[in-house]
Amino acid sequence: MRTICFYFQVHQPFRLKPYRFFDIGEDHHYWDDYLNRNVIRKVAQKCYLPMNSLLLELIQKYNGKFKVAFSLSGTFLDQMEAYAPEVLESFQKLVATGHVELLNETYTHALAALKSKEEFTSLVKKHQDRIKELFNGYTPKVFRNTELIYSDQIGAMVAELGYEAVLTEGAKHILGWKSPNYVYSNAIEPKLKVLLKNFLLSDDIAFRFSNKTWADYPLTTDKFINWINAIPKEEQVVNLFMDYETFGEHQWAETGIFEFMRYLPEAVLNHSSFTFSTPSEVAAAVPAVSKIHVPVPISWADEERDLTAWLGNDLQDEAFDRLYEMEKSVKQIDDPEIQRDWGYLQTSDHFYYMCTKFFSDGSVHEYFSPYDTPYDAFINYMNVLSDFMLRVKQKTEEMKP
């Protein structure tokens, strides 16, 4: 069996509103409802709605031979429900075809796996429940962690939660001479299969598609078929993992990205020996060739494929440590608003905005950040966090007998 496995990440954070020092102790609403709504509405028009409708068309046309997987973060689900119910409906329709797989992640697209097993588990469960609720009892079998962050330890936690497989980056520095086009297994819990992103072919679509300075521009389905046909016969799985916003948002409709996707299934099915599979189908059908050792966490971000987009500079570490310092206190508090804010504050994007790696991948960071500088992002986040800390402290004191 030779197969292509498409997985699309769909995530939107709850962005913070400009929150000033003077607001601390008084204003407990942290979220920029206007901006968040606008972003969802805009991306819905440019990407979610047209791409969902295209995928539905293709799935129906090829009668199940074309299939994809999604991971829809909880913060995305919440915002979709509030700001774009028609998008939610279109995802429900896709899942109802039976040829669209949903993956599990942490509810709020958090970095909790790096800090607290307890919090990680609780966020995963919450995401599971939410998917069940919105998608007619659906239960995901495959896990993908925030930003494809993965290590042997994280894999072991995922295995413990009962998942069959986990997705991560086919990072060069962990693969070495090995190919991402095989199924591997976790180094601690071999029963957990590890699917690795083929970042060359994925990024050809996600990043380079409209790049006119790229030697292979323009990317056509013919070219793409030639490339996958050139993959050695024994390599079985090509994992194409990317942000869903690639379609229509990062690559505008004018670039021809929708047309590319419209004709890709036909080309693959007729002119190559490849089929399409979802991650759980791959995990079930393809045996693991060996263990993959990832002692230090990797991710799918930036050239380094490490954690430095979110953690590592003083701003990020300070914010991250102060946040998780509160975990124990927050867990004691039975208050839906505290719990909601606690979750949303964990979203990785807040830390991403504080990244100071200007000289390598800074331009990508800037594109995704609502702030002018990482310093602005830090100040705003810390002001919010300071207020949140006061609320937690107050609630904790109220609970004392």
Add this chain to the structure above:
Amino acid sequence: MKVLMFGWEFPPHISGGLGTACYGLVKGMNHHNQEVIFVVPKLWGDEEPLADFVNASAVTIDYREKRFKKFWKNLTYLEVSSFLVPYLGPEQFKKFTDYAIHDRTDVDESIFSNKFEFSGKYGKNLMEEVSRYALVAAQIARDKNNFDIIHAHDWLAFPAGIAAKEISGKPLVVHVHATEYDRSGETVNQPVYDIERAGMHAADHIVAVSQLTKNIIIRKYGIPASKVTVLHNAVLDASIIKSEYEKKVPEKIVTFLGRITFQKGPEYFVEAAKIVIDRDPNVRFVMAGNGDLLNRMIDRVAELRMATKFHFTGFLKGDDVDHMYAISDVYVMPSVSEPFGIAPLEAVRHNTPVIISKQSGVAEVLRNAIKVDFWDVDSMADAIFALLHYEGISKMFKELGSEELKKLKWEHVAAKLVTVYEKTLAERS
């Protein structure tokens, strides 16, 4: 007595402390029925009619006047692309640099015509405007011959003062609100320093805003002490401000409010904060303002792991400044070099006890404040801790501080200034 005064800005259109000080001084002169002809590069029309205002932009230069030749020449020999920005707030600086970057046209030819519209700002053409201002001053000095003495505020107006003196033969007093050493530390901007020095040497007498500034004038500009008189600034309104702003956090608040630049010593505030926070978790520190050291301060606060207790507000304006003073329990001004520094007096008006560096001119007039060396972060931390915890001392400072403030009146400054004028005129004749 009638004074021909050259300023650079006048309220309500000001971007620095210079305009406020000129306003106070003119108001004080008014109180003593002294006549002032006040010249500014650009008049907006909504200035309070305290003086006989002259709009330099509306003055027509007489091309035929031979005595102006020298000033024309100065204008021609200008360094065109000088990038001098004294006295700019960070917000203005950003606006200015953005403007300068996007608009790099060279000299505006109209500067050589007989009439020129000044921007009156601190822009890229500042040096040209300063020289042009001198030419206008010469014209005014020729046309108005009914004044007794000339008074020029800070280096921007010094060439104007010198020109007016040369044309009219009347004595010149220059007023030093800040020197290039305060603005830039030891790496002075040479053209600015040269103008300052020329102004001080051409002057018949010099007024300095503090003893600290007087010492700099003596040491760095080679002026004999006898030629310099210290006239401290005053406050326009010494009344206590009752604010309806209430603090929303349970902790005490210690505030730094000012430009976050080398001159203001923000790093010493950060280090002192760390010492205090380690001893007392019930304090929040606030750094309000903007400036080229802001990001470095944020980095340091994060590195010291105190960012949930140390906050940054960015640039505050209008009401927010009052709000900030009102909710502060202690105000700290750790300036490395501050000719005067009016901000602590604002804090006193809000009944907030203040800690000021010994390297600030205001320390000379405010007795009821704790004074520390700007670099002595341990003493600064001690002082902060004391004012937060020992009710007695902070109460005393609040009461006595506001009493002290009432004595700082511009009419007193103006009275002393008149004496300076009289002495200068007497020495002349």
